[in-house]
Amino acid sequence: MTEYLQLLLEAIEDPADPALERSVQGRLDSLTKPPGSLGRLEEIARWYCLARGEALPAAPRKALCVFCADHGVTEEGVSAYPREVTRQMVLNFAAGGAAINALCRQGGVEATIVDVGVDSEPFGPPVRDEKIARGTRNFAVEPAMTRGEALQALEAGARLAAEAVDAGATLLAAGEMGIGNTTAAAALGCALTGRAADELAGRGTGVDEAGRRHKAAVVERALAARKPDSADPVGALAAVGGLEIAAMAGYFLGAAARRVPAVVDGFIATAAALAAVRLRKETLGYLLWSHESAEQGHRVLLQELGAKSLLQMGFRLGEGSGAAVAMGLVDQALAVYREMATFDSAGVSAG
Amino acid sequence: MTEYLQLLLEAIEDPADPALERSVQGRLDSLTKPPGSLGRLEEIARWYCLARGEALPAAPRKALCVFCADHGVTEEGVSAYPREVTRQMVLNFAAGGAAINALCRQGGVEATIVDVGVDSEPFGPPVRDEKIARGTRNFAVEPAMTRGEALQALEAGARLAAEAVDAGATLLAAGEMGIGNTTAAAALGCALTGRAADELAGRGTGVDEAGRRHKAAVVERALAARKPDSADPVGALAAVGGLEIAAMAGYFLGAAARRVPAVVDGFIATAAALAAVRLRKETLGYLLWSHESAEQGHRVLLQELGAKSLLQMGFRLGEGSGAAVAMGLVDQALAVYREMATFDSAGVSAG
Numbered sequence: 001m002t003e004y005l006q007l008l009l010e011a012i013e014d015p016a017d018p019a020l021e022r023s024v025q026g027r028l029d030s031l032t033k034p035p036g037s038l039g040r041l042e043e044i045a046r047w048y049c050l051a052r053g054e055a056l057p058a059a060p061r062k063a064l065c066v067f068c069a070d071h072g073v074t075e076e077g078v079s080a081y082p083r084e085v086t087r088q089m090v091l092n093f094a095a096g097g098a099a100i101n102a103l104c105r106q107g108g109v110e111a112t113i114v115d116v117g118v119d120s121e122p123f124g125p126p127v128r129d130e131k132i133a134r135g136t137r138n139f140a141v142e143p144a145m146t147r148g149e150a151l152q153a154l155e156a157g158a159r160l161a162a163e164a165v166d167a168g169a170t171l172l173a174a175g176e177m178g179i180g181n182t183t184a185a186a187a188l189g190c191a192l193t194g195r196a197a198d199e200l201a202g203r204g205t206g207v208d209e210a211g212r213r214h215k216a217a218v219v220e221r222a223l224a225a226r227k228p229d230s231a232d233p234v235g236a237l238a239a240v241g242g243l244e245i246a247a248m249a250g251y252f253l254g255a256a257a258r259r260v261p262a263v264v265d266g267f268i269a270t271a272a273a274l275a276a277v278r279l280r281k282e283t284l285g286y287l288l289w290s291h292e293s294a295e296q297g298h299r300v301l302l303q304e305l306g307a308k309s310l311l312q313m314g315f316r317l318g319e320g321s322g323a324a325v326a327m328g329l330v331d332q333a334l335a336v337y338r339e340m341a342t343f344d345s346a347g348v349s350a351g
Numbered sequence: 352m353t354e355y356l357q358l359l360l361e362a363i364e365d366p367a368d369p370a371l372e373r374s375v376q377g378r379l380d381s382l383t384k385p386p387g388s389l390g391r392l393e394e395i396a397r398w399y400c401l402a403r404g405e406a407l408p409a410a411p412r413k414a415l416c417v418f419c420a421d422h423g424v425t426e427e428g429v430s431a432y433p434r435e436v437t438r439q440m441v442l443n444f445a446a447g448g449a450a451i452n453a454l455c456r457q458g459g460v461e462a463t464i465v466d467v468g469v470d471s472e473p474f475g476p477p478v479r480d481e482k483i484a485r486g487t488r489n490f491a492v493e494p495a496m497t498r499g500e501a502l503q504a505l506e507a508g509a510r511l512a513a514e515a516v517d518a519g520a521t522l523l524a525a526g527e528m529g530i531g532n533t534t535a536a537a538a539l540g541c542a543l544t545g546r547a548a549d550e551l552a553g554r555g556t557g558v559d560e561a562g563r564r565h566k567a568a569v570v571e572r573a574l575a576a577r578k579p580d581s582a583d584p585v586g587a588l589a590a591v592g593g594l595e596i597a598a599m600a601g602y603f604l605g606a607a608a609r610r611v612p613a614v615v616d617g618f619i620a621t622a623a624a625l626a627a628v629r630l631r632k633e634t635l636g637y638l639l640w641s642h643e644s645a646e647q648g649h650r651v652l653l654q655e656l657g658a659k660s661l662l663q664m665g666f667r668l669g670e671g672s673g674a675a676v677a678m679g680l681v682d683q684a685l686a687v688y689r690e691m692a693t694f695d696s697a698g699v700s701a702g
Contacts, residue, residue: 032443033450034431034556038672039645039665080385081700088699092383097692099384106686205385294390312663314390321389328679335457341448348439349432 001234002151005250008158011257015050015285024049027056031340032348040310044288044333051261051286052170059334062109062327063169064320065160065251066093066100067244069117070135071180072144076218078183080206083135086179087120093177094127099317100175103324107331110169111320116156117178117243130156132243139187139222139240150238150246157250158257165258172255173263173290173327174272175320176244179205185271186297187219187240191228192274193304196220200297202267205316233278241275248272253279256286263330265323266293266315270301277305290326291315352585353502356601359509362608366401366636375400378407382691383699391661395639395684402612402637403521410685413460413678414520415671416511416602417444417451418595420468421486422531423495427569429534431557434486437530438471444528445478450668451526454675458682461520462671465511467504468529468594481507483594490538490573490591501589501597508601509608516609523606524614524641524678525623526671527595536622537648538570538591542579543625544655547571551648553618556667584629592626599623604630607637614681616674617644617666621652628656641677642666 001009024046029035036042049057068090074083092098093113096105104111113127119134132152136144145153157174164172178184182204189200201216203209219240228236237246249272255262256276264273264287276283284305291311292298302309310329315322343350352360375397380386387393400408419441425434443449444464447456455462464478470485483503487495496504508525515523529535533555540551552567554560570591579587588597600623606613607627615624615638627634635656642662643649653660661680666673694701 031450032440032448033668037556037666037668038450039667041664041666041676085700088697089383092692092697092699095692095697097383097690097697099382099389099687099691102686102690103683105690106683205388310664313392313661315388315392316390317384317388325392325680325683328683329676332454332457332676332679335453336450339448339453339456340450341443341446346439346443346446346448348443349436 002155004155005151008253008257009280012253012280012282014282017050020055021046021050023055030342032343032346038336041333041336044330045337047288048261048330048334051259053259059338060171060330061169062171063164064104064109064173064175064324065112065114066175066177066320067114067116067247068177069243070119071178071184071242072136072138073140073183073218074180075138076140078215078218079179079204081179083119083179086118086177089177090115090118090123090127094123098319099321100319100324103321107324107328109324109327114160116153116247136242139226140218143226143239144241145238147234147238150234150241153243153246154250157247158254161251161254162258165260170260171327171330172260173320173323174248174251174269175265175323176248176268176318178242178244181242181244181268182295183215183219184240184242184245185268187222188236188245188271188275189297189301190219190223191236191240192230192233192278194230195300199300202296233275237275245272249275252276252283252287256283261286261288263288263290263323263326265290265320266318267295267298268318270298274301274305288326291322293322353506355506356502359604359608360631363604363631363633365633368401371406372397372401374406381693383694383697389687392684392687395681396688398639399612399681399685402610404610410689411522411681412520413522414515415455415460415524415526415675416463416465417526417528417671418465418467418598419528420594421470422529422535422593423487423489424491424534424569425531426489427491429566429569430530430555432530434470434530437469437528440528441466441469441474441478445474449670450672451670451675454672458675458679460675460678467507467598487593490577491569494577494590495592496589498585498589501585504594504597505601508598509605512602512605513609516611521611522678522681523611524671524674525599525602525620526616526674527599527619527669529593529595532593532595532619533646534566534570535591535593535596536619538573539587539596539622539626540648540652541570541574542587542591543581543584543629545581546651550651553647584626588626596623600626603627603634603638607634612637612639614639614641614674614677616641616671617669618646618649619669621649625652625656639677642673644673
């Protein structure tokens with residue numbers, strides 16, 4: 001662990017605060033609606049207030065990072081798309097043509113595209129250059145990264161979160177792009193939970209059942225060879241993770257250290273969040289689980305985290321798209337919480 | 352049936368159009384994402400385009416009506432809140448203090464509050480005066496409305512939809528306020544489907560299990576006395592419905608007649624939508640089922656309609672709140688559909 005990361009982890013405090021929670025609940029129950037009748041929107045408001053440590057926070061200012069990197073494990077033929085697509089999609093993000101661009105524009109979310117390890121020359125602005133390597137190594141035959149590279153990626157993510165907060169963001173989200181990264185996320189998930197490869201290896205962006213079984217076999221072989229230690233999340237990230245996955249883990253830690261809540265996207269982001277929570281369990285209270293993806297391993301990781309997803313809409317794109325969709329629900333929750341009249345102020349009889 | 356309603360029903364065409372659907376699907380699959388990877392957002396885009404009859408519609412312009420009315424059946428002690436709350440909440444809507452106001456402001460939705468039968472003097476602007484009666488009669492002892500009143504309410508709803516469309520709206524939604532209206536919606540649902548009162552009577556805004564059983568008994572008694580005919584939706588609305596429920600049914604029909612899609616809120620709006628679909632089955636293709644509410648009968652009505660809800664967030668407020676939340680998802684779906692680059696235009700390799 002680096003000095004920076006050590007300090008970061010120690011700065012993350014459990015957001016639980018019974019007095020603040022009573023105050024937030026009191027306000028929710030004073031609003032002109034039957035208590036609890038807005039269901040999970042009320043939960044979101046409580047979560048946001050507790051994470052911010054405020055009884056009446058301002059409307060969220062939203063920022064999202066898309067962390068992009070390549071994966072050596074694509075050599076094993078685990079993906080339905082060629083490796084070049086990572087680079088091509090970064091150019092698409094930079095040009096504003098991807099799903100995440102459309103969603104962020106629509107929702108008023110400041111988006112940053114981060115190259116943390118794409119197999120390419122540096123892209124130049126607007127892509128943020130945090131390239132640590134031109135992709136990971138093939139973890140089916142050797143460790144994906146050195147421990148130093150994994151730490152660098154964690155730090156890059158943490159710095160990006162801190163920068164977004166310094167720029168005024170009060171709600172963060174992370175997503176990713178990286179051909180091959182459902183395989184890395186499955187391997188990391190197995191490493192951290194002890195689950196079988198077959199439970200976590202899914203169809204990714206579109207391989208068939210034979211392709212899925214092949215992915216599971218590649219993951220199983222890698223785990224047997226790399227022997228990652230579940231008690232050492234940094235080591236597990238280095239062994240079978242990805243640069244963008246480590247960066248997302250760092251981003252979630254960086255958000256939590258600044259008391260800024262973060263929305264987690266799909267399967268890959270959840271694997272990163274799991275690594276973050278294993279590094280510092282207090283991080284959990286700052287995270288919102290945007291959706292349960294169509295990728296089969298996602299449900300398993302959510303279960304391991306005791307996490308309840310908001311949306312079940314069959315998303316399996318990544319890029320932070322599900323998180324961007326859920327950010328709209330956070331806006332709605334805070335609008336209701338901040339703006340509604342109380343039974344007293346509106347002169348409405350309580351039940 | 353009035354001449355106006357007869358013409359309205361005949362104007363509603365099935366939005367199914369295989370050629371248009373292929374064109375929309377072709378565009379969806381050309382966008383830079385794995386086919387289908389945005390799940391239900393892609394379904395929403397397809398639904399919207401088909402309802403509008405356009406391959407590339409403009410971003411939605413949104414309007415929502417909250418239909419408000421009182422219910423004679425409150426005399427039976429079926430609600431956790433006193434009857435005056437309907438009038439008080441209309442004042443709260445007018446002052447902008449309710450959940451639906453906050454959600455509509457946040458989402459850029461033009462909201463109209465419609466008094467179709469509140470037990471009060473007329474409210475004056477900004478409340479739209481379409482008052483037909485000062486509430487329905489107690490359907491446990493006599494029909495809730497005359498057939499003429501039910502037709503008037505249907506027409507009022509249809510006119511409001513037409514006005515919104517004339518003012519430029521391309522996406523409508525309806526919600527309601529009316530103390531006692533989960534009882535009316537349960538009775539109407541039973542009348543139209545033959546389901547048992549115990550299946551459709553739920554806890555509403557907060558009665559306990561004894562209260563719920565009492566509601567079910569009231570509904571059962573009313574059905575036995577009124578004997579509504581499931582093949583006569585107008586008669587069923589008059590017998591055991593509500594003025595705001597009939598108006599919502601008319602609103603959905605009015606939207607469909609103008610090829611404008613509409614988002615249905617919770618249990619009560621779904622009962623109204625069921626009546627609309629029974630009056631003209633082609634209406635179904637214009638409706639989006641925003642959420643599955645915590646009210647137990649909602650799932651049953653959705654099943655009867657073969658409808659799949661978007662959100663499962665434990666909402667049970669009404670007012671159109673769940674529909675307003677789901678309108679944000681329609682905005683997101685259309686942003687993605689309209690703005691994303693294609694594989695060709697972005698130079699991204701397809702899988």
